[in-house]
Amino acid sequence: MSSSAKAVVAYGPYQNGGWKLQDVTLRPLRDDEVLVEMVASGICHTDLHFAGMESGYGVCYPRIMGHEGSGYVREIGSKVTVAQVGxxxxxxxxxxxxxxxxxxxxxxxxxxxxxxNFEVRSDDYRVAREASSSSTEPTIYGKFFGQSSLLSLSIVNEASVVNVRGLVNSREELALYAPLGCGIQTGSGAIIQAAQAHENDRVTVLGLGGVGLSAVMGAKLQGCRVIIGVDRFESRLELARTLGATHVINTSGMASLSELTEEVKRITNGLGTTITLDSSGFPPLIREGINLTSFKGKLIQVGVAPATATLDIPIFEFMVAGKQYMGVVQGDVQPQIYIPRLIRWAQDGKLLLDRIVKMYPASDFADAIADMQSGATVKPVIRW
Structure with missing residues (x-):
């Protein structure tokens, strides 16, 4: 049986005006899939990245993006065990x-x-068609990150589902927690899970968007004694202070990024930071992150750099210093275990989601994206 829904459909790169809100009709559910009525959907720079290219890896139009969804189960496939209807x-x-x-x-x-999570396969990923279409063949692709959550009613891979029955008791909570499934688990998990931060660590976070600010909150949760937030925008630096940063550094007036290393070492009594996390994806800043990291320290890479970007590391110096350069995806967490921890921290007032999340009606998705791109909003979430 088919179902109708509203969807933000990408017909091309967003910057070219290729996204629009429209009615779609879903294909039938398969055995290992879940039909989720979306309450809210976070918007992430990754959505714009993969629906921002004319061609290349994982690019296919028309497609529904979105990978930070929350909602209620409305139907399950015959082999699904992770959730029940409701x-x-x-x-x-x-x-x-x-x-x-x-x-x-x-x-x-x-x-x-x-x-x-990224590729489109014609035998599996076609999930919707325009409601006005007379064709029985699907024409709009979905299941980005297994979910394509910029959709009011979405077909989701069972593996993407985190059941929060007994933890979340209202639509308002579900909406607020929508971004936990990507940006917030990425930043906080990289500090808590991947870097195994503790109270003796000195942490620098490069870039204070949603992921970077989540890393600041993760370091605060771990009781790290020094937490340095680095960005070009004063508003983000002030927000980082309210979320747990002990120091902030504005790079906008620096003649050279070497000044950043000098300032970090001044704050840390010449030692540098034991954990440096990059969420910027900006190669010159990443390279400077190696310099400001202490002996035996870790540089955690979570920011997405251009596909052709490379990092020049002096091998002997790097070896003698005993530093680590570590790539981390999605915080290196198991979402079904880690997301409930995030919810409990939020409910206990230790994870201040309301400071970074702003809600928009789904019809205003363009405003939400514009505010994210300008920096006016850290984490936009659209409600259905």
């Missing part, structure tokens, strides 16, 4: 659940992460 759920990425990384607790580094 359950509140949050949505995250889709791992294969069978490779070595998935089996050892690192699904964010699933060996098939890219094809499962």
């Amino acid at each position: 359950d509140p759920v949050l949505l995250s990425f889709s791992p294969c659940q069978a490779c070595e990384q998935c089996r050892t607790g690192h699904p964010g580094h699933c060996v098939d992460f890219n094809p499962i």
